[in-house]
Amino acid sequence: MSYKTLDDLDDGQRVLLRADLNSPVEEGRVQDNRRFARHARTVRELVEKGHRVAVLAHQGRPGRDSFVPLEQHADILAEHVDQPVKYVADTYGPSAIEAINDLAPGDVLLLENVRMTDDELPEKEPEEHAKSGLVKRLSREFDAYIGDGYSVAHRKHASIVGFPLVMDAYAGRVMVAEYEANSSIASKEFDGEVTMVAGGKKATDVIEVMTALEDKVDNFLLGGIAGELFLRAVGYDVGRDIGDMDLYDEQYHRNREKIQHMIEAHPSELVYPTDLAYEDENGERAEVTVSDVKNKDHDYLDVGADTTSRYADIAAHSGAVFVKGALGVFEDERFAYGTTNILEAIAACDGFSVVGGGDTSRAINMYGLREEDFSHVSIAGGAYIRALTGKPLPGVEVLKRANEAEAEVAE
Template identity: 30%
Template sequence: MTSPIKRIDGVTLSDKRVLMRADLNLPVQDGLVSDWTRLERCTPTIRHIIDRGGQVVLLSHFGRPAGQYDPQLSFKELLPQIRDKLALSCELLDHRGELPLASLNAQQEIADVLLVDNTRFFSGETTGDQTLSRAIAELGDCFCLDAFSVSHRNHTTVTGLASFLPSFAGFSLADELDALNATLATIGRPCVAIVGGAKVSTKIDVLRNLIPKTDTLIVGGGMANTFLKAIGYEIGSSLVEDDQLSTAREIMQFADSFDCALVLPTDVATHHTFASTDKALVCDIKDVGESAMILDFGPTSMASIKGIVSSAKTLLWNGPLGAFEIIPFEIASVEVAKFVANRCASGELKAVAGGGDTLALLAKAGVSDDFTFCSTGGGAFLEWLEGKKLPGLSILSTVS
């Protein structure tokens, strides 16, 4: 459970410029946004501010430009799509990572929403730089955090602005905390976790923290390849972290010590390249060819996961089982998602999913509204489950 936070309800917004930290790190394919969930979640807060006479100065990162301007990671190309989705007047503050911002801000036309270009173009964004915090704070009168997905980051536009401006939570953030607290007040057993992702190295702490809390941990995505190679399987040309093989073996031993079953695929769907195909080869994990690339769980593994889920009371899901972005390697993830949704509908299972890729997967499967709750957070969602204090929430804790 988290401490009470200050909320947007009751805040006077008339004639205020509200710096609003959202998460517009949206998935894009062929220049088009493929999933609008994160923007849709924060839209009620945007409209609330405008309806009450305020103007929104929208802040967000996009990708990982590492403190340097990258035109491919600018919101400039996405602005027409964002504007259409919001159905509001929206202008871009094109700062190129340079200060001061006040003069640039003065050049902008009056609009309902002023979208500050990628905050990670600023070299001090990810370090919580106070000079940058002060410069951005000059753009507004108050600060609203409405992105649970970044609340675990001690970044300038997450925690730094609260040092200079009155601060509160938007509807999306507040509602998400309420739902997580209500859903996970008690975790029913057996508890199953599905954790996917490209690299083991990015999920080591997550795996270590989930193992003592779960009965079964299903490892998917590219990270499963590292575990498979660590126990001696040939994985062809599949994505793998050779420097994490010993870590994978340690994690498996750690799971054994807690009697947590760590599940890997026993059959897989492969292709010779990372691309869509109508000729995927399904084979036993012992028969992966030298040039084959593992891209999804096979039908036997998929059936095994359904069997595990069929007896579970709680399921936590972060990350797809396979390369769901390309056909036909979405099959296992989509079919398991539908199975989970059906069990939720029958009242037999409490399922909580989190993370951008996971939300996109559930949208693709058409079951986004059928899970018990879908969190916008990836790392924040998992750190919250671990009981860690999230910096973005700490700054909003109620004060007298």
């Protein structure tokens, strides 16, 4: 049994939409990002069908500079929806309830940062959250709950798992698109080899994904921190901290057994970098063959040209490609070569392609690539990893439970 979607929702309802509008905040200004554009599609559809829409979202965490109210978010969302979005500096108190009751068909209201309530952040089971003041009070004001915040679906927070137990619940368009694309590596058969780009700084996450998918992936294109750690494990003098660096040694020792398992169990599936790029004494990009590295004395910031060419060829001829992490520090144009070229090869291939959320997906916009040339560009980070590793997402599972419970009642 799966979840219900917006296709199952009658028109003209009072709906509570849980979105994820969490964004970078720079000098007090909330930055626009693709999350607004994605959720705006769901909002526009609801508006067109005459729903009264209240949006529940979060920003940052208590104690961080990014923990700010959602007033700016309302203005950014309004630009994407192409109509006014009202804002109320309250989540479920009297001001919020009044603003909700004042909604007319087609109106959109953004409630205050849900993480500013005491009920939201504690990790609890859905049954406990369903009894919270937040869920009990807001659920009385709506006909339906729409879970659209896929990128927070790995959290057991009140606004994510509590409402579906006490309300008619549906998966929004973002939730459906993300879940189906990100879980496809474990659930679909592809016409050709399955390739994963395994890079980025968070090697522990990448290695967890690799071990979970060891029997699903034909080619792991290694780069970033993970690439150096695997090279270190097979005897090359890289993958070590130098100076005050703290990226390699701790992650290597933490994941050593998993790395060794992959090397022994899947030697033909691991594709290693043969050259790496670094900044020379003149501030220019320079490259070195991995076998020539003796006593690592550079921070390697990208894969080299030979590695990039090999990787691009493998990706271009794959039936499916999943990207988990960049191949280099693409924010610096000197070291964007590996990441941008592999993305261009993936964009040009005929296979199914998913680019993971977070930093890697930013390279698409930074270097003029088109999002529509990929099958899916995820806006999720932690939820993307959980989907790839086959772990259940509480925010998805509770929508399925709600549908199952309704089906049992109907019988």
